[in-house]
Amino acid sequence: MKKTPLHDEHIKLGAKMIDFAGWMMPLQYEGIVAEVEAVRKNVAVFDVSHMxxxxxxxxxxxxxxxxxxxxxxxxxxxxxxxxxxxxxxxxxxxxxxxxxxxxxxxxxxxxxxxxxxxxxxxxxxxxxxFNVRVDDLSDRYGLIAVQGPKSESLLSSVVEEVSSLKYYHFAEFTIFGKKCMVSRTGYTGEDGFEICCSWEDTPHVWRSLFEIGKNFGLKPAGLGARDVCRLEASYLLYGSDMDESVTPLEAGLGWVVKFEKDFVGKDALLSQKERGISRRIRGLRLEGKRIARHGMAVLKDGKQVGTISSGTFSPTLQSSIALAMLDASLKIGESVLVDLKGATVEAQIVKLPFYRGSVKTASV
Structure with a gap:
């Protein structure tokens, strides 16, 4: 089992640890709902050094x-x-x-x-x-995500220039005496930053964030809150919502496919675009509080018309939500049934994202 450079810090904070992709990672600290609330209303930090x-x-x-x-x-x-x-x-x-x-x-x-x-x-x-060199540097870097509407206020109290970073831009700064690459990116639907620093410097940066974070109500957040936040914001999770059997057109990621240039898979995607997709990722809002899990069937008129890819109960929206790979003929506003292990629950196909927070807009 691999450990991130912040493993000991998580233990000190009383985190519940789990195996995630071969890494020992924090699932939660205080609790998933409280951690989601910190991200949505305030500011929280995640260890994403496993990336x-x-x-x-x-x-x-x-x-x-x-x-x-x-x-x-x-x-x-x-x-x-x-x-x-x-x-x-x-x-x-x-x-x-x-x-x-x-x-x-x-x-x-x-x-x-x-x-x-x-x-x-x-x-x-x-x-x-191609004349390129490819190196895996994953064991050299730690990665800390600072997420939430107060993330800019927190980080700019350390490095004022952070405020000038546009969405999906990055720069090198000295933070708490350590050289770091800071990007205005994240996976929560809120404004936020990701701090990339050397493996050895990561614990110092993490502890220093908590020292100054006392004035901002900073909380640590684990994988549980990260998954809820990304699903509320309708960000896809690899291995659940997409994999090698799913194309970006089916996943609703056509906006990242630039057909004006050549790339691996272009011919296959052009062919799919021309004939039309037969299935696509859609958002569902379920009746009640029961959670739709990956792999559960979606039904319409007694027939299976899709499969749940991700689901959770959203504490922000106070609603059960899910992403599902559905028959492309189904439209927003239509009702379907989700088979929750034998008991069916009604759900409505809704426009994505489920939730839009303080995340900045693209400025490329």
């Missing part, structure tokens, strides 16, 4: 990443980042990630923890025809 960091360098970096990713990397300036998916030749999603342009000829890809080795192997394979 993978893959470094690309060389004269073909921009050209290569335009080929590797569905979104356009070459249009970024140094100090900008972009969300994208990485597809196989059939258009299936190998992973979703954030690509940071850290130099004219270098980039950092932050990938999902469970996919780091798979991604690294795939990227190395695809890089053979």
């Amino acid at each position: 993978g960091e893959i470094h690309i360098s060389g004269s073909d970096t921009a050209t290569f990443l335009d080929w590797l990713l569905t979104n356009t990397f070459s249009a970024l300036s140094v100090g900008q980042a972009v969300y994208s998916v990485m597809c196989n030749e059939k258009g299936g999603i190998i992973d979703d990630l954030i690509a940071y342009r850290t130099g004219e000829n270098e980039a950092l890809l932050v990938v999902n923890a469970a996919n780091t080795q798979k991604d690294f192997d795939w990227i190395k394979l695809q890089s053979k025809e």
Whole structure:
């Protein structure tokens, strides 16, 4: 079992620890509902050091990443980042990630923890025809997410210049005496920042955040709150809402697919676009408080028309919500039934996102 550089800090804070993608991670501290509330109304910090960091360098970096990713990397300036998916030749999603342009000829890809080795192997394979070097630096970096409407106030009390960062932009700052890369990104639907620093410096930055955070009501938050927040904001989770059997068009991620350039999987996705998708991710709001779990059937007129990919009870909305892969013919506003282990519950197909918080808008 792998441990993040903040493992001992979580134990001191009384976290309930679980195995997540081979990492010992905090599920919760005070409790999931209280931690979600801290993110939505105040500010909270998450340990996301389990995420993978893959470094690309060389004269073909921009050209290569335009080929590797569905979104356009070459249009970024140094100090900008972009969300994208990485597809196989059939258009299936190998992973979703954030690509940071850290130099004219270098980039950092932050990938999902469970996919780091798979991604690294795939990227190395695809890089053979390009003048680039691919390095897995995941064991060198720690990553702390500071999320919530008061996150800017908290961080700017340490480094005033943080306030000038636009959404999906990043810069290097000295925070608590340590060199860090700070990006205005997150996975909660609120305004927030992610602090990337050396593995060794991560505990110092974490503890120092709590020292100054006393004035802002800062709380630690675990994977439980992270999953609730991302689902309320309708952000997809790899392995639940998408995988290599799902295309970005089916996942509602067509906006990150730039057909004006060549990329791995383009032909398959063009073909799917032309013939039309037969299924797509939709949002459901269920009656009552019971939770729809991954894999549960969605029914209409006695027939299965889809499958739940993620579900939770939203403390923010006081409603049971879910994402589901549904027949593309179903429209927003229609009613369906969710089979909760033998008992069916009515649900309505609703427009996404379920919740829109203080998150900034794109300024690319």
